[in-house]
Amino acid sequence: MDRIDTMKAFVAVAEAGSFTKAGEKLELSNQLVSKYVSQLEEQLGVRLFNRTTRNVRLTQEGEQCLQHALHILESVDDMENHFGQLQAAAKGQLHISAPVSFATQYLGPLVRDFKKAYPDVGVNLELSDRKVDVVEEGFDVALRIGHLKDSSLIAKRVAPVRLVLCAAPSYLDQHGVPEHPEDLIGSHFLRYSYMEYAPLSNPLMKVLRAHSQNNPNGIIANNGDILVSAAVAGEGYILQPTFIVSEPLKSGQLSIILKDYEPEPMGLYAVYPHRKLLAPKLRAFIDFMSSYFGDPPYWDQF
Incomplete structure (x- = not known):
């Protein structure tokens, strides 16, 4: 049962002093309003009203609950109004x-x-x-x-x-799996031309920066997808975001290497x-x- 509805029913009964009048205000049956209030009492583990045949009065716990419920419902109204206005004004x-x-x-x-x-x-x-x-x-x-x-x-x-260093299984079979950044072959670095190499405290980033500055025979591109295709073909290794290489990694076309040297995200x-x-x-x-x-x-x- 929706907690907002139970709180609305509770507040209506508290303000009207009657289950019947609260039902008329909310356009609900007297039985459903009573059910909502009973559900709220069960959830909270306290009695909220003292009921007689003539009137309905809040208990001490009910008085405290009323203040909390009014505050919560006011916050919900503010949220609905905010996003309703935002959608209408956008x-x-x-x-x-x-x-x-x-x-x-x-x-x-x-x-x-x-x-x-x-x-x-x-x-x-x-x-x-x-x-x-x-x-x-x-x-x-x-x-x-x-x-x-x-x-x-x-x-x-x-x-x-996340940035990961990747290479195709065919490339790793031919050139071996590097265990340290210094094992990387500089001319095989498939470099993204807009790549930033900070932080240089990372050993992998230091090596890749050096390879990017001394790599006249390598492949450079300003588009990551081109470099991924070259890496999948076994042309070399790439440092790329996971959003570009996630599918080749899932399919096994590329493998992550030097995981211990992965740069910070x-x-x-x-x-x-x-x-x-x-x-x-x-x-x-x-x-x-x-x-x-x-x-x-x-x-x-x-």
């Missing part, structure tokens, strides 16, 4: 910048579900792995992945992003210009996205 076009690989794999369902919840909000989604200027280029919000540095922008963490952030006076469409999107992927996110289930 309208207009939302201009979003997002990384290519992440957006193509994971933003489609989110945008569709968001549109169902907020049909009056239009979505203009631009995909790019470069770091856009949110203010100068007119974006409402940009999704960014990494360890964000101090800036004048506001950043809301949406999900953790990065984050997926929603970056926007101002904390105060957020447009309802932007606040709705950020709130909607904040719990959408889970923590840990569902792509880490491999």
Whole structure:
């Protein structure tokens, strides 16, 4: 039985002093109101009313319960009004910048579900792995992945992003499974051109940074999917977020190596210009996205 309904019935009886009048107010039968109150008494383990044939009076416990119930119902009303107003007020076009690989794999369902919840909000989604200027280029919000540095922008963490070093079984059969970052072959590093190598206190990140600076014969790309395809083909090893390599890991096309040297997770952030006076469409999107992927996110289930 719904606890909110039981509290509403209890408050109505307390205010009306009658089960019959409370039922008329709530448009419920006298029997159902009595059932709700009895259920609440059973849940709390106390008697809330002293009942006689002529009147209904609150017990001492009932007086205390009434104050709590009024406070809870007021909070519920405030919450419903807040989100009801937000949904009604959220309208207009939302201009979003997002990384290519992440957006193509994971933003489609989110945008569709968001549109169902907020049909009056239009979505203009631009995909790019470069770091856009949110203010100068007119974006409402940009999704960014990494360890964000101090800036004048506001950043809301949406999900953790785990980085793993991977290689195909065929590559490992040919070149061996490395036991230490120093065992990695520099020319076989399939490098993402926008990769950040902090923190350099991590031995793996130190080695990969050196390989990225002294690797004229390697493969470099500004798109993670291209590098994943090369790694699956046995061309070398990659350091990529799990949201890109989760499917190849599940299928066995790639294997995680040097797990003991895995760098600390990065984050997926929603970056926007101002904390105060957020447009309802932007606040709705950020709130909607904040719990959408889970923590840990569902792509880490491999």
